[in-house]
Amino acid sequence: MPTTTARSSIHTPASQGSSGLLGFQGCPVLGVGLGLRRELLKPTLAATDLIHWLEVIPENYMGREGLAQTHLQQAQERFPLISHGVNLSIAGPDPLDEVYLNDLQALFERIHPPWFSDHLCMTRMNGRYINDLIPVPRTKATVRYIADRIRQVQDRFQRPFLVENISYYLEYDQNTLPDADFLAAVSEAADCGILLDVNNIVVNAHNHGWNAHQYLDSLPLGRVVQLHVAGHQANSSIWVDTHGEAVCQAVWALVEEVLQRCQPCGILLERDSNFPEFEALQAELTQLQAVWRQYVHNPAPTTATETTLEASEA
């Protein structure tokens, strides 16, 4: 059985709560979100009826001033913000980057995310950022190593950390654990949450020939705080997690299955390339709203405006 006991030492800022409903480790229930992207900024800021919260890539705002900060402020005035990093390199061989951690801390002091997340992978090796999500060998030793680093960052930032399953395209000989067992073991050993990327499960199941439903069976689903929903490229033998296509039927079906089996605090649509007219994303967000309300027991809030008002009163 999954362990869902809250860590009393981790502080969750009440000001980001939407409805008073709390999930794993006191994370507030936020509803349906969208990844904040420069290309979609204007319509995103206007869609407070469809979007309850935004996910920001902290590396796009850390250590920067000017327009980036203006955009962040505009977003913060309308939505609760969650930080979803790409370069923490939580599973990488290098020591955690102190410059990165300090800049992340400064960003958190500004946006007060109730939780933060990054990927179960390495992005930095020998002092160099590789700028892609590279899988690490799945062994008991790497589980211990990664769990220790997650505990370090949770202690440092005093808020829940979620680790996300990535799409991976190669298998190392050194792997001794299946992917789901690896994610489960890391989250249990670190006592952290899971950001479950449903698209990545579908992509990996195709590329590596495993069963998506059995994958879910192996996870401590009580730790799932957030879901990612996105599209992928399926026009070659290896499917690629591009976030540049519409969400496919297999992903929608698996989202419903996940929501029948666990109660996350938020679900988020990711779109990072090949941007369509915003109406196409609105249609996907509307569909997300529908499944969210169908399966999540306490789906509040109803609008981002309501969330922001409650946050300012808290």
Next chain:
Amino acid sequence: MSLSPDHTTSAPEELTVIADALDRLFMQPDSSHWLASPANWSVQQKQPRQAPLATIPWEPLQLYQSLLQATHQDTLGRLYPYCKQLLAPHWKTLAEAHRRAYPCDHYALYQAVREFPTFLESHDSTRLLLQTHPYLPDLARFEWLEVAVEQTSSPQKQTTHCLLQTALPEETEDWATLYPLWNETLVLQVLHYRIEQLIRALEQGMNEPASLAEAAYCEEPLWLAVYRDPNSHRARFLMLNTQTAQLIQLGQCGFSLQSGFQCLWQSLQEANNAPPTLSSVQQDGLVWLRQCLQNGLLSGVFQQ
């Protein structure tokens, strides 16, 4: 699974050996051809140095490499659009040579391309290009400065000056205790080519190297001020005469208006057979400073 309580924070060996092998494969200049074909990889994967990846087939590794390359090309092209336009036939090759020559040491993706001007100026692969496009490093520097002043934190942030005046006093005796406060994002750059003219020519569709070189030619080095407009947050570019550039540098070194003008006057005396008077240098300088104030390059003056 059970975990031993005496775990350590040092990376396990299986992780470090794989990371080293991937680093060698994806990031080093001398391995750029290793994944050029399945046959190339089959040779390389038998080498002892690639033992941790010995059983991994070419296709997934090549996919990762193409993803890294695509991200880098996209970033480089977004931040150096005019360099990309000029170098279109060579762009992919140059981007890959740059990616491996200057691996990214910063978490922010845009920082991965900050050394592109240096790369163009000094890398072996660009030597021939520089013969036909000698203005390339200046163009790249110009494009990078736009990004740098728009995005990065101010290195010389000054926020606590009291008595900041946004008008310049006419009476020069007041200048002894007044110090200029320049825009906190200001960067001064010397260019050897007229990059604004070059960009205009490129926008008009000119692509003949000789014509572009002619459009960009200038006899003497030019001073360029690049800074972030406090309202629009966009980069602004201002060509400066040498005296204004010197005055800015003196101000940045802590000289008051009076001592700055005196320094400038002395340097003009040494350089000219018929040097101007201090009073005329001050009057000219007042005109420049007012222009700088109007343009947001000078934020005001403060008393110390």
